[in-house]
Amino acid sequence: MSYFEDAQKKYEQLKHKENVLILSVESSCDETSIALVENGRRVLSNIVSSQIDIHKLYGGVVPEIASRNHIKNITGVLDEALLKANKTLDDIDAVAVTYGAGLIGALLVGVNFAKTLAYALKVPLIAVSHVHGHIGANYISHAELTPPFLCLMVSGGHTAIVEVKDYCDFNLLGTTVDDSVGECFDKVARVLGLSYPGGPNIDRLAKEGKNTVKFNYKTPLKDTLNFSFSGLKTAVVNYVHNCEQKGADFSKADVACSFQELATDELVSKTMTACKNFPKLVVAGGVGANSRLREKLEIACKNNGVKLYLPDLKYCTDNAAMIGAIAYYYMKAGIGLADLSLTASATVSI
Ligand code: KG4
Ligand code: ZN
Numbered sequence: 628m629s630y631f632e633d634a635q636k637k638y639e640q641l642k643h644k645e646n647v648l649i650l651s652v653e654s655s656c657d658e659t660s661i662a663l664v665e666n667g668r669r670v671l672s673n674i675v676s677s678q679i680d681i682h683k684l685y686g687g688v689v690p691e692i693a694s695r696n697h698i699k700n701i702t703g704v705l706d707e708a709l710l711k712a713n714k715t716l717d718d719i720d721a722v723a724v725t726y727g728a729g730l731i732g733a734l735l736v737g738v739n740f741a742k743t744l745a746y747a748l749k750v751p752l753i754a755v756s757h758v759h760g761h762i763g764a765n766y767i768s769h770a771e772l773t774p775p776f777l778c779l780m781v782s783g784g785h786t787a788i789v790e791v792k793d794y795c796d797f798n799l800l801g802t803t804v805d806d807s808v809g810e811c812f813d814k815v816a817r818v819l820g821l822s823y824p825g826g827p828n829i830d831r832l833a834k835e836g837k838n839t840v841k842f843n844y845k846t847p848l849k850d851t852l853n854f855s856f857s858g859l860k861t862a863v864v865n866y867v868h869n870c871e872q873k874g875a876d877f878s879k880a881d882v883a884c885s886f887q888e889l890a891t892d893e894l895v896s897k898t899m900t901a902c903k904n905f906p907k908l909v910v911a912g913g914v915g916a917n918s919r920l921r922e923k924l925e926i927a928c929k930n931n932g933v934k935l936y937l938p939d940l941k942y943c944t945d946n947a948a949m950i951g952a953i954a955y956y957y958m959k960a961g962i963g964l965a966d967l968s969l970t971a972s973a974t975v976s977i
Contacts, residue, residue: 651951654737655729667955723954727972734971763953782912801852836880
C-alpha cells in the first residue's frame with residue numbers, strides 16, 4: 628500500500644478515535660512554531676520561536692532571512708514541543724501544516740518539514756489555511772465555543788468579516804479592497820519611527836496620547852461590509868510628512884492615538900452592522916490583540932446583546948496551536964488530507 632492510500636485509511640479511522648493528537652507546524656512569516664494539540668482544544672505544547680529581533684534591524688520581515696532562520700530553528704522547536712508535551716513522535720496521530728497564505732520561501736520550510744515527518748511516521752498530513760487557523764485559535768481559548776458565529780478577521784494579511792456557518796464552512800461577507808488593517812498599523816508605525824512590528828508599538832504609544840489630530844480623511848465605503856485602509860494610511864503619512872517638512876512640532880503619541888481611534892472605529896462599526904443577525908462574535912488575527920479594539924468591541928457587544936469571544940493574547944498572533952486546533956475539525960469534516968505533492972501557496976481564499 629502506498630503512503631497516501633495508507634494515510635487515507637488512517638484519516639477516516641481518526642474520525643472515530645477518542646483522543647486525537649495532532650502535531651502542527653506554522654512557518655508562514657517570521658515565527659517558527661510547532662504545537663501538540665489534542666482534540667482541537669487542549670494544547671499540550673506550543674513553542675514559538677520568534678525572529679522579531681532579527682527583522683527589527685531591517686524595519687520589516689526580509690523573506691529570505693525568514694526562510695533561512697526557519698531552517699535553522701525548526702528541529703530545535705520540534706524537540707522542545709515534544710519535550711514540553713511529554714510525548715514522543717510515536718504518539719502523533721497526524722501532522723498538520725500551514726500551506727498558505729504567507730511568504731512562499733518561509734511556508735516551504737514548514738511544508739517540507741511536515742511532509743517528511745508525516746511520511747516517516749506513516750501518519751496523515753493535513754494542509755491547513757492560515758486564515759482558518761486564526762479562527763481556530765478561539766476553540767483553544769473558549770472551550771464552549773461552537774459555530775455558527777460571525778468572525779472579525781484582522782491580521783497582517785487579511786481584514787475580513789466572515790460568517791462561520793460550521794467548523795469548516797465559511798462565507799465571506801466583507802473584505803478589504805486594498806490594505807489590511809495590520810499593514811496600515813505597521814506603515815503608520817514606520818512613519819512615526821517606531822520599530823517592527825508596528826502594531827503593538829502603536830497600541831502602547833496611543834495610551835500616552837490624545838485623540839486630537841485631524842487627518843485629511845473621510846471614511847470610505849459607507850454602505851458595504853468591505854473595508855478600505857489605504858486612504859487612512861496615506862492621510863496619516865501625509866500629515867507626518869507635512870509636519871516634518873514645515874518643521875512643525877507634533878506629538879507622535881497623539882498621532883498614534885488618533886489613527887488608532889479611526890482604524891478601530893471602522894472595524895467596530897462594520898462588524899456591529901454585520902452582527903445584527905448573529906448572537907456570537909469571534910475575533911481572530913494579530914490585530915485582535917489591540918487593546919483599544921478589544922475595549923470598543925466589549926462595549927459595543929454589551930450594548931447590542933452580542934456575546935463576544937476574544938482569543939487569548941498569545942493565540943492572536945501567529946502560532947502552531949491554532950493550526951492544530953482547526954486541523955482537528957478538518958479531519959472531522961474529512962477535508963485537508965494532502966499527499967506528498969503538497970506545496971506552498973502565497974494566497975488562500977477564505
Ligand atoms: O495574525 P498576524 O500575527 O500575522 C498575519 O497572519 O498577518 O498579524 C500580524 C499583524 C501585524 O500587522 C502586527 O503589527 C499586528 O498584527 N498586531 C497589532 C497588535 N499586535 C499585533 N496591531 C495592533 N495592535 C496590536 N496590539
Ligand atoms: Zn497570522
